[in-house]
Amino acid sequence: MKEKVGILLLVLLLCCGFADDGQELPSLQGRLVYHSYVSYDDKGSRLCVFDFESGEMRDISEEISAINPGVEHAMNGHFGSATDIVFMAMELNQWGYDHWYVYHYNLDTKALTNLVAGSEYNYEDPKYAPDGSRIVMKRRIWQDDDWSYSLVEMDMSTKDLTVLLEDGYENSMPYYSRGGNRIYYAQYDGVESKIYSLNRADLQVREEYAEQGVYAYYPVVRWTGQEEVYFSKWHSSSNRADKIAQLTQTGYALLPFNTQEAADYSDACPVGEGYMMLSATLDGTYDLYLADCETGELWPMSLYSPAINTDHRNELGAHYRIKALGPTKNPL
Numbered sequence: 385m386k387e388k389v390g391i392l393l394l395v396l397l398l399c400c401g402f403a404d405d406g407q408e409l410p411s412l413q414g415r416l417v418y419h420s421y422v423s424y425d426d427k428g429s430r431l432c433v434f435d436f437e438s439g440e441m442r443d444i445s446e447e448i449s450a451i452n453p454g455v456e457h458a459m460n461g462h463f464g465s466a467t468d469i470v471f472m473a474m475e476l477n478q479w480g481y482d483h484w485y486v487y488h489y490n491l492d493t494k495a496l497t498n499l500v501a502g503s504e505y506n507y508e509d510p511k512y513a514p515d516g517s518r519i520v521m522k523r524r525i526w527q528d529d530d531w532s533y534s535l536v537e538m539d540m541s542t543k544d545l546t547v548l549l550e551d552g553y554e555n556s557m558p559y560y561s562r563g564g565n566r567i568y569y570a571q572y573d574g575v576e577s578k579i580y581s582l583n584r585a586d587l588q589v590r591e592e593y594a595e596q597g598v599y600a601y602y603p604v605v606r607w608t609g610q611e612e613v614y615f616s617k618w619h620s621s622s623n624r625a626d627k628i629a630q631l632t633q634t635g636y637a638l639l640p641f642n643t644q645e646a647a648d649y650s651d652a653c654p655v656g657e658g659y660m661m662l663s664a665t666l667d668g669t670y671d672l673y674l675a676d677c678e679t680g681e682l683w684p685m686s687l688y689s690p691a692i693n694t695d696h697r698n699e700l701g702a703h704y705r706i707k708a709l710g711p712t713k714n715p716l
Contacts, residue, residue: 409688411436414436414705416436416692417431417462418699418700419701420700422696422698427457430458431458431473433469444469448487455496457474464512468516478502485500486521505525507523512560515564516540517539519537520537520567521535522556523536533550535549535555548587553572554572554573555569556569556570556572557569560605562611565584567584576595577599579601593617600615606657614631615628625647627642628642628662639660640680641662648663649664650662651663655674669697670698672692
């Protein structure tokens with residue numbers, strides 16, 4: 385079982401190539417937020433926060449349920465500070481239907497706030513700007529027998545909303561650039577999913593990646609050191625296994641840890657300079673790993689805590705709030 389460390393993890397490391405004999409397990413001193421579920425359709429996603437310094441694992445879904453039992457299926461958490469997260473979750477709306485809302489939660493005070501309470505829109509995929517002053521989200525509403533989509537931004541001090549993009553396509557999974565002046569997102573046009581970016585100053589859009597017959601999604605940006613943009617994409621039009629790629633000036637480059645052709649590698653989360661957390665199906669269900677983006681080495685996150693990767697559940701949507709990282713890469 386994945387919960388057992390000792391001999392089983394040693395066999396895993398030596399036989400499966402997860403770690404190089406000469407490379408130490410990087411030490412992490414920050415916090416990780418992620419979610420897990422057995423099946424997405426079960427609406428049983430659990431949001432968790434793990435503190436690498438204290439070793440404490442917190443079931444945020446359990447804490448939230450004690451405040452408001454109606455909030456369920458929490459996922460896609462994102463840090464705005466070491467103590468503030470936003471996430472999406474379901475709650476019954478005023479008409480009695482499941483509805484996606486975006487919430488703010490403070491890890492110290494345990495204060496829960498529905499940021500879009502009472503709205504007739506569904507809100508999803510919240511992400512903080514690098515300075516924590518605003519968040520960007522996907523918004524959708526059912527009208528005229530179809531979904532209408534937009535990307536919106538919320539000022540976290542005033543809670544005012546601004547529509548950034550509403551072009552008739554399904555635009556989702558937004559993520560700020562390091563300076564916060566550009567937003568990367570996935571656009572589905574009914575045929576393919578592509579990676580675009582939006583300039584916040586003039587609201588002009590730019591195609592970043594498109595490949596015929598291939599879906600691409602989940603763009604993220606490394607905010608530490610040199611800015612780098614990553615995303616998930618099908619391996620090819622004939623192989624729909626997800627791989628993690630980096631945008632380059634000439635197109636894209638697959639990262640070296642994408643070694644198993646049939647496995648899915650997704651949900652990239654840059655960590656410090658040169659590292660990344662990700663979810664991969666190397667053991668059947670999605671588990672969390674730490675990767676060295678230069679060497680391709682992978683470490684199961686169960687090496688940090690056996691509570692992180694669990695049997696029969698999919699661990700996804702990692703975001704790491706960095707404090708320091710070592711010993712082989714530069715910390716913040």
